[in-house]
Amino acid sequence: MQNPILNHIQKFINLEPSEIDLLESCLAISQIKRKEHVLQEGQICNTMYFIVKGCMRQYIINSKGTEQTLQFGVENWWITDYLSYHNHIPSHFYIQAVETSDVIAIEKSVLDSILIQIPKLEKYFRIVAQKAFGAAQMRIKFLFTMSAEERYNHFKNQQPDFVQRVPQYMLASYLDFSAEFMSKIRAGKV
Amino acid sequence: MQNPILNHIQKFINLEPSEIDLLESCLAISQIKRKEHVLQEGQICNTMYFIVKGCMRQYIINSKGTEQTLQFGVENWWITDYLSYHNHIPSHFYIQAVETSDVIAIEKSVLDSILIQIPKLEKYFRIVAQKAFGAAQMRIKFLFTMSAEERYNHFKNQQPDFVQRVPQYMLASYLDFSAEFMSKIRAGKV
DNA sequence: GTAATTTCTTGAAGTAGTTCAAGTTTTTGA
DNA sequence: TCAAAAACTTGAACTACTTCAAGAAATTAC
Structure with missing residues (x-):
């Protein structure tokens, strides 16, 4: 191989x-x-x-x-x-x-x-x-135009498996919001 | 030539x-x-x-x-x-x-x-x-780690001539804040 | 040169997020 | 298997920015 x-x-x-x-x-x-x-x-x-x-x-x-x-x-x-x-x-x-x-x-x-x-x-x-x-240009576009919750949902739709694969606090920082806010988005508390 | x-x-x-x-x-x-x-x-x-x-x-x-x-x-x-x-x-x-x-x-x-x-x-x-x-990676780093005022000052230090060259509202959006906020940063009102 | 357009400024009110602190749950590794 | 470490959750207080509206200043183009 x-x-x-x-x-x-x-x-x-x-x-x-x-x-x-x-x-x-x-x-x-x-x-x-x-x-x-x-x-x-x-x-x-x-x-x-x-x-x-x-x-x-x-x-x-x-x-x-x-x-x-x-x-x-x-x-x-x-x-x-x-x-x-x-x-x-x-x-x-x-x-x-x-x-x-x-x-x-x-x-x-x-x-x-x-x-x-x-x-x-x-x-x-x-x-x-x-x-x-x-891809980096698109990433900047998303950071500029979407709210935190929109960025999370968009990412989850694009990469559903990946969301399970990494700690949420890493994904939160990648999407440019805090780990605590990620928790609230996921719980529907925003 | x-x-x-x-x-x-x-x-x-x-x-x-x-x-x-x-x-x-x-x-x-x-x-x-x-x-x-x-x-x-x-x-x-x-x-x-x-x-x-x-x-x-x-x-x-x-x-x-x-x-x-x-x-x-x-x-x-x-x-x-x-x-x-x-x-x-x-x-x-x-x-x-x-x-x-x-x-x-x-x-x-x-x-x-x-x-x-x-x-x-x-x-x-x-x-x-x-x-x-x-360069795009560095740009994302700056967007993530600096406040609006820090991004403006950093950019101005790196590219002093360029700041004069484009309308401020374009530069404001490039640095990811509003044109109005740019005005306040420049006036020292933040 | 001057009218038209574009750009910049200012203050007041609002909000999408952060920060902190403490507790809970899940995962890891010997 | 179980102790330790890592990851997640929650609410309350806070803040760095946005939005809006209206006027002033600067620039452009005929």
Whole structure:
């Protein structure tokens, strides 16, 4: 059974057998235990993570000491801090496993070398990044135009299973309201 | 004098003279008058715009009929709706010139063909999209962690000239507060 | 140059959310 | 299996912002 990342890549580009071999040889799956961090605030992020199985999140700790989740990643998503990655500057974010997860961690030096050997992969990463940016724009639209309750209901309609999968306080902060208010929304007390 | 987009591209990749010629022949600058739209809500976006000179914005009209700016673009920025562009679905956004602007408009069919002829350009668009996504993540962080006044001051410190360049009500909506509140922040009445 | 339009300002009243604190329930891991 | 830790709930008090309405100032375009 081949590396699951290859299925994802081949949704966007076609790979030659030799290219598949090269990727198989470079890309190993590793397990990140629940609550384990792969990036801490202040570190320079020089790794991209492809999530094979599980759930990761990017979060910050705000001035009141509360965690706020900026991004979740599940199966077939990439997660990293692209700004730290590209500019070699300390990250503003934590990246952590929400569930014990299988990921493919690719260091920048390795990826740069793979991209030179298989230039075709540039297209894959271009499309992944462009779609992610498009999704971020929609996320900002929802944050701007919907009330807290509307954001919760919209998210629940779009991702009914995911709502069960993560602690409510993480989802509340992702939707930009407090854990207490989430409780009241769910109880119909708003 | 060569097409200004070439300077931007060559910050990230090296182009051969023949590739420069090809790009010069495909890419023309057009002028978008102030307030003119290049994308309306509901249209399918099949063009990317590179801003040579001027200022564009992406915005929505919310349920109260008020415009809310999600993104500004200035010199050397790309602006488009990537989700509509990639998925061929109707856009949620308007894209409009804030100032009369010079842009290079590239249709998807043309760009796809250029990318086949100059695969190296994939890297350029990959990096542009990854950096844009990184910037969007930071934007969400600021929206989550700062008060309205902090967001205004932070933006003013980062982009002092830009604050003068656009109507305050547009900047207010970009920073996610009302035009009236912007007025009070600036007057020190908060 | 001036009318028309757009943008900015101000105060008063209202509200969608937060914060706090304490108790309850659920989940985790040895 | 059970103690400890993590997650969820509730109500009361509070606040950072919005909304509205009306007038003033600045900018645009013929």
